[in-house]
Amino acid sequence: MRNLVLLNLIGCISFVALLPWSTLSFSPENPTDRRILVLLDDVSLKSSHSIFFNALQSRGFDLDFKLADDPKLALQRYGQYLYDGLIIFAPTAERFGGSLDLAAVLNFVDSGHDVIVAADANASDLIRSIAAECGADFDEDPSAMVVDHTSYAVSGTDGDHTLIAADNLIKSEVLLGKEKIVAPVLFKGIAHSLNPENNLVLKVLSASASAYSANPNDKLSSPPSLTGSAISLVSILQARNNARVLISGSLELFSNRLLRAGVQKAGDFTKYEKSGNEQFVIELGKWVFHERGHLKAVNLTHHKAGESSEPAMYRINDDLEFSVEIYEWSGTSWEPYVANDVQVQFYMMSPYVLKTLSNNEKGLYHTSFKVPDVYGVFQFKVEYQRLGYTTLSLSKQIPVRPFKHNEYERFITTAFPYYGASFSAILSLHHDNLMETNQSEFFRNSTNAKLTLAGVYY
Amino acid sequence: MARNLGFLVLALFVASICEAAVFTPISDSHRSAALELFAATDGSLQSLEETYEALRTFEVLGIDKKSEIKTSTCKTVDDTLWSASSAPKDLFQALRVNGILKCDLNDEAFTGIASRLKDSVRDASTLLDFYYSISSLMLIKGQTSEVDVKLEDADGVFRAIKALSQSDGRWRFSTNNPESSTYAAGLALETLAGVISLASQEIDQSLIESVKKDVLKLFDATEKYDDGSCYFVDAQGSEGPISASSAVIRGITSLASSTSESLNLSGDKIMCLAKFFLGIGIPGSFKDLYYQVDALACLDKNGVSVPLILSLPASVLSVTQKDQLKVRVNTVLGSPAPPLSVKLMQIFTSGSKDASIIDQELKFDPATGLHVLETLPESIDIGSYTFSFEILLRDPEHKKTYATGGRTKLPVYVTGVVDVDQAEIIILDSDLGSAETKKKINVNGENSFALSANHLQKLRLTFQLTTPSGNAFKPHQAFLRLKHESGVEHLFLVGNSGKKFEIILDFLGLVEKFFYLSGRYDIQLTVGDSVMENSFFQPLGHVELDLPEAPEKAARPPPPPVDPISKYGPKAEITHIFRSPEKRPPMELSFTFLGLVLLPFLGFLIGLLVLRVNLKNFPSAALPAVFAIAFHLGIGAVLSLYFVFWLKDPFPPCLHIGKVEILLMNPSIKSSAIWRTGPVVSLYTRSDVIIPMEPSTSKPSTGRKRQREQEVSSPENHTAGDNLIFSDTSVALQMMRSQFPRIDKVSIQPFILRSQLYSSIKDRTQVDRELENLKREMVIRIFKLSTGQDDHAIMFLDDYHSQIERAVKRLNAKKQDDLVVFEWFKTHVLPSKPDPSIGHQELHSLLSVAGKVKEEHISLIINAGLLTRQLIDPNMYWFAIPNIGSILKGLTQGRKELLSFLNRRKYKEMMLSLLEKKRLRFSLLDMRFHLRDLIGSGGMIGYGEFVAIIYKGNGGIWMVVNAKHSQ
Known part of the structure; x- marks a missing residue:
């Protein structure tokens, strides 16, 4: 009985503790994640990877560190997700504690939440299958590591060329920040390849052409399955629901040791005081947790040229003006998004008009075009898919009608002969009528004249 | 957790080969990390405990930070020491800080504290109390020699602390707490060491021996890693392995220094703890860094054995x-x-x-x-x-x-640098083995061979690798890669025999693997090893392969990888190509023709002049002249109306005569007009509409008939007066009501079928909508009929009321009292329930608003025919028109009769005028009523104006009614 009361009390306290969280949590208006569950193999990872974690905490994230086999692990309670993001730094966890498993992680992603997964040599099947579901297949050989004999990091103590100085970074400001990462990124871990059928997953950091994935201590008996630039070291996935996943083949990539280490790439005499790791992981972390590259589109409006209200329907050949506002989330506020490649489609089964929108540098995109001379139910479609940005997909339906019968041009010159004919006939009839009824006797008696009239009119 | 920690350290030392692990002593990287962590706290340390940890870390690492914080911290220390309310814990922290900072304190303060601490030692019950008090005394002893800190009853204190130890070498925090911990053991050992050195006389040797045994037991419980390091785990889990191990190390080192005796601990145990602390690298938190540095500092100068x-x-x-x-x-x-x-x-x-x-x-x-x-x-x-x-x-x-x-x-x-010699690439003829083309590879320079081969030839690549000492070298990575221009790659391992590396690609055996893809293959050679300083990755050129055509069943090459980035980026713009406007003849041509067309008219006018046309016969008398002028003006007006109509569009509403005229003509046209397609009645004028009310068969009538006509007209007048703007439906309703056949046998007010409305108004949705409005406005009522699924009768509410009255009159013979229920029904149920059905409960509650309702009342209503029970749900009633039964019977039979009659005709068709003259045998209703009903319900179709056709197709019987205007 006492236990029960105690349990209730704990329940109440945790519920109360949850309340302030809910105000800070992820929402369409405030898309940055707030609460992140960090799963660790070991508590000491918390201190050995503290720079990465501190960077997150200093940006306002609420990190909840748990051991991967903690029996109380749960991502959701009463159907509500307790966290907005998940960091899995538990490469060897064969299974998670509590109610967390592969399906729960995938559901978490399916409901639009973000995940960082780091694997390492001897990564467990669980981690491998999480990555495989995201389109990244780790090398099946458990002892294999990425080895590169031409672009390794020179070091006096590390001689087996598994510490790789990688500089094949994806070129994207939204993923890696505006500042270019100059120093190579140190990587020590396992290789993965991207599933060619998954077109949402991208290599962020890829190996050089001479790299291969093998056990450095064993002689090779068959060609390694992953070689060259097909090897991905770090990949990202942005799902269709804009959930973001980061998959790294190395846990050490995030560690204080490599973040602080100096780096000199083999065959290159430039020595960098500090590796590019810190900038790389922190910038990528910002992207994953939606501090960057999150777009929203509002105020999709269209109207006839010269008018301001939105019509219920357009007529063919109308001139219309279309505008939409696009903003990017900066982590704290919505900033105008400036790009010159936003396009609108005027769409019915296939695009009839596809036009690039011009912007006013304040987030307002607009264009004007003529409605095609095809009637039917059209859609304004803005399908904006850019590397690293969330997908914008807007559509607004609008019918287009043909001319009404009285909207065509009247009094066409070509028809003048017909008009002339009709009216001359009418007038003639009227005159005739007038003449016929009021003719003088003199005229009436003139049979000749009567015949003439008859000849003309009957 | 132990397992997990094991994995961690494995992960950290993946580089190390299993049997050999690398441990390096504390170095500059620790110092910079410590400074970085200190900087992260902005130099503001929250408590004395944190201050101590920072100072201790810097002290051990040899960083001078004392001066920065000395003044402010010393003030806090001073305050704490002088404050009488300071707990032993605060005193302990303050003294610890003072131990490093050496603040200016006089012995007076120490004396006061020492006596207080001694008291607290005496009263202490928990391990932490002992720990703080005794450690504080130890610190006082270390900071001043003036103050007496000797413990009188050292043995007693020792025993009290020893009482908290467990059999496995761990300690409890207090007697109440049964759980033991390693961290507590560390604290206890440190406290005991303090007791020993504070003791005024020798401690009982046997006590010390037992503590030593405890220490050995404690060391049995260490967790070990594969690389030879070991650590302590706190059973309770409140402290991490770093802090627990650190506490134990502090405990045993202080114990060893105070007893000045060997603890019988082997150097290996100490060594493995040292390895653990070195192995964790640089911790990310200041606390862990302090524990690590403090433990290592204890190990660095200890009495047991220095690793x-x-x-x-x-x-x-x-x-x-x-x-x-x-x-x-x-x-x-x-x-x-x-x-x-x-x-x-x-x-x-x-x-x-x-x-x-x-x-x-x-x-x-x-x-x-x-x-x-x-x-x-x-x-x-x-x-x-x-x-x-x-x-x-x-x-x-x-x-x-x-x-x-x-x-x-x-x-x-x-x-070292490996020599690459005799690198050659040769194309061999398969059968003879003779060399076709032979190229030497320059390993250090650029190579771009252009080779060509067919599937009967072979490609051989050879090279030799020699180490600086002249031995054969076998690299880890020796790959030959052939890459087709379509992106398909093939990787081959180059095997060796002794010094010589050789690979022969027999294209005949490889065609399958190459997917029969002919064309250019780029050759790349990669040779690398971790000990080879000149590992290389070299493109050698390309070979043009001529392979046979693929047989049908051959495996297809994998699709070339699609660059996922390519799907991003803007698409090509699309602009709509508009239809070109119709071609028109030039304007001049049109005007020319206009002139030509007008010529005859001119000719006519000239002709008139030539004929000397005059208007002499125009009537001169007043009356005929007026008529003549009126006549000509009339014609002129008609013609100018045409002109205006042509000139102006849309036509002004005032001139919108519409088709109402048609309705106003005589009755036989009216009937046919209803059948014509298109909105028959479209009233946009504000002029009064005269709805014909005279049934076609009306004759000078009897008194009774006259009375009925008045009844008929009453709702009409009412509606026309209220609403000047009519909807099509209401007009049609009014008209059909007026055309309702006179039935002598049954007394029934006129009703209209929904299907009849459909027959006369094209837009059924509009009919339904307007009916719904009329229903809500309480102008009409809709009844479900039992004759068919979609049969609905529409009756004006006033008609319905009079119908009820008649039904009530017939019940007159029975109990007068109960008749009041009909009044209730009229006033309460009908207005609040426009739907065709009503539930028993609802009916009951609506009726009881007016008065006390009995079950007999409801049965009375049912008997009167105002309600009928639903067959499906006995608690539901349909509203019904009283006295309608025989008419409904006639309706169904009449439909059948009409359809079968037409069905028997040769072409399933009939002149409408003939059909109208026919009388139906089984129906009380007239032919027009049935025709409208059948056309509206889809049994027939009206078409044209002349004949009525029944057409039997797959779907059933259709009738095409063509009404002819005989007039």
């Missing part, structure tokens, strides 16, 4: 640069070791078990403090090795105080 760490400044030795093997031996904090010599005992070649025994002493270089092996042994070629070292202490005394950890195995990579 010596052997490390290699560089484990990658380049043969070409003649690197020497250097070994450094330090204590854990990196301070120099006592005089000793290092011996290289064994060298293991990685990947093989065999070891060469060397037993060579390294030369000590006093300038750098390194032990150097000047030349590597002869047998050492490039490769990766594990060197095994042993530390020999010169002074035998030192063997007791230092732990060397036995043999230390460290991985060493000996690298």
Whole structure:
């Protein structure tokens, strides 16, 4: 009985503790994640990877560190997700504690939440299958590591060329920040390849052409399955629901040791005081947790040229003006998004008009075009898919009608002969009528004249 | 957790080869990390405890930060020490800080505190109380010699603390708390060490012995890693392994120093703890860093045994640069070791078990403090090795105080430049083995061979690898890659026999693998190894392969990988191509023709002039002249109306005569007009509409008939007066009501079928909508009929009321009292329930608003025919028109009769005028009623104006009614 009361009390306290969280949590208006569950193999990872974690905490994230086999692990309670993001730094966890498993992680992603997964040599099947579901297949050989004999990091103590100085970074400001990462990124871990059928997953950091994935201590008996630039070291996935996943083949990539280490790439005499790791992981972390590259589109409006209200329907050949506002989330506020490649489609089964929108540098995109001379139910479609940005997909339906019968041009010159004919006939009839009824006797008696009239009119 | 921690350290030392782990003493990286962590706190330390931890860390690491915080911290220390309310814990922290900062404090303060602390030792019950008080006394002892800190009853205190120990060597925090912890053990040992040194007389030796045993037991519970390091785990889990191990180390080192006796701990145990602390690298939190540094500092100068760490400044030795093997031996904090010599005992070649025994002493270089092996042994070629070292202490005394950890195995990579010779690429003819083309490869330069081969030929690539010492070298990576222009890659391992590497690609056997893809293949050769300094990745050129056509069943090459980035980016713009406007003749041509067309008219006018046309016959008398003018003006007006109509569009509403005229003509036209397609009645005028009310058959009537006509007209007048704007439906309703056949046998008010409305108004949705409005406005009522699924009768509400009255009159004979229920029904149920059905409950409650309702009342209503029971749900009633039964029977039979009649005709069709003259035998209703009903319900179709056709198709019977205007 006492236990029960105690349990209730704990329940109440945790519920109360949850309340302030809910105000800070992820929402369409405030898309940055707030609460992140960090799963660790070991508590000491918390201190050995503290720079990465501190960077997150200093940006306002609420990190909840748990051991991967903690029996109380749960991502959701009463159907509500307790966290907005998940960091899995538990490469060897064969299974998670509590109610967390592969399906729960995938559901978490399916409901639009973000995940960082780091694997390492001897990564467990669980981690491998999480990555495989995201389109990244780790090398099946458990002892294999990425080895590169031409672009390794020179070091006096590390001689087996598994510490790789990688500089094949994806070129994207939204993923890696505006500042270019100059120093190579140190990587020590396992290789993965991207599933060619998954077109949402991208290599962020890829190996050089001479790299291969093998056990450095064993002689090779068959060609390694992953070689060259097909090897991905770090990949990202942005799902269709804009959930973001980061998959790294190395846990050490995030560690204080490599973040602080100096780096000199083999065959290159430039020595960098500090590796590019810190900038790389922190910038990528910002992207994953939606501090960057999150777009929203509002105020999709269209109207006839010269008018301001939105019509219920357009007529063919109308001139219309279309505008939409696009903003990017900066982590704290919505900033105008400036790009010159936003396009609108005027769409019915296939695009009839596809036009690039011009912007006013304040987030307002607009264009004007003529409605095609095809009637039917059209859609304004803005399908904006850019590397690293969330997908914008807007559509607004609008019918287009043909001319009404009285909207065509009247009094066409070509028809003048017909008009002339009709009216001359009418007038003639009227005159005739007038003449016929009021003719003088003199005229009436003139049979000749009567015949003439008859000849003309009957 | 132990398991997990194991994995962590494994992960951290993945680089290390299993049997050899690398541990390096504390170095500058720790110092910079400590400063960075300190900077992260903005220099503002929250409590004295944190201040102490920071100061202690900096002190050990040799960083001077004291001056920065001395003034502010000393003030806090002073306040704490002088405050009478300070708990032993606060005093302890303050004294600890003071121990490092050496603040200006007088002995007076210490004296007061010491007595208070002694009291608290006496009263202490929990381990933490003991710990804080005794440690504080120890600190006072260390900071001033003036104050007496001796404990009188040291034995008693010792026993009290000892009472908290457990059999497994761990301690409890208090007697109430049954759970023991390693962290507590560390604190307890430190406290006991304090008691021993504070004791005024010797402590009982047996007590100390038992504590020693506890320590040994405690060490049995260490967790071990594969690499030879070990640590303590706190059973309760409140403290991490770092803090627990650190506490134990502090405890045993202070115990060892206070007892000045051997603890019988082997050096290996200490060594493995040292390895643990060195192995965790640089912790990310200040607390952990403090624990690590503090523990290492305790180990660095302890009375048990000081671990010596052997490390290699560089484990990658380049043969070409003649690197020497250097070994450094330090204590854990990196301070120099006592005089000793290092011996290289064994060298293991990685990947093989065999070891060469060397037993060579390294030369000590006093300038750098390194032990150097000047030349590597002869047998050492490039490769990766594990060197095994042993530390020999010169002074035998030192063997007791230092732990060397036995043999230390460290991985060493000996690298060098490998010679690549006789690299050739040859195309061979298959059958003869004779060389077709032979190219020498320049390994260090650019190669771009353009070879060509067909499937009957072979490609052979050979090269030789020689180490600097002239031995054969087998690299880890020797790949030949063929890459087709479509992106398909093939990777081959180049095998070796001795020095010579050779690969022969027999294209005949490879066509399947190459997916029969002919064309250009780029050749790339990759040779690399971790000990090969000149690993290379070289494109060699390309080979043009001519392979046979693929047979049908051959495997398809994999689709070329699609660059996922390509799907991003803007699409090509699309602009709509508009239809070109219709071609028109030039304007001049149109005007020319206009002129030509007008010529006859001109001719006519001229003709009139020629004929000397006059208007002399125009009537001159007043009346005829007026009529003549009116006549001509009339015609002129009609013609000008045409002109205006042509000129103006949309036509002004005032002139919108519409088709209402048609309705106003005589009745036979009216009837046919209703059948015509299109909105028959469209009233946009505001003029009064006269709805014909005279049934076609009306004759000078009897009194009764006259009365009925008045009844009929009453709702009409009412509606027309209220609403000047009519909807099509209401007009149609009014009209049909007026055309309702006169039935003599049954007294029934006119009703209209919904299908009849459909027959006369094209837009059924509009009909339904307007009916719904009329229903809501209480103008009409809709009844469900039992004749068919979709049969609905519509009756004006006033008609319905009079129908009810008639039904009530017929019930007159029965109980008068109950008749009041009909009034209730009219006033309460009908207005609030426009739907065709009503539930029993609802009916009951609506009726009871007016008065007390009995079940008989409801049965009375049912008997009167106002309600009928639903067959499906007995609690639901349909509203019904009383007295309608015989008419409904006639309706169904009449439909059948009409359809079968037409069905018997040769062409399933009939002149409407003839059909209208026919009489139906079984129906009381007239032919027009039925025709409208059937057309509206889809049984027939009206078409044209002349004949009525029944057409039997797949779907049923259709009738095409063409009404002819005979007039």
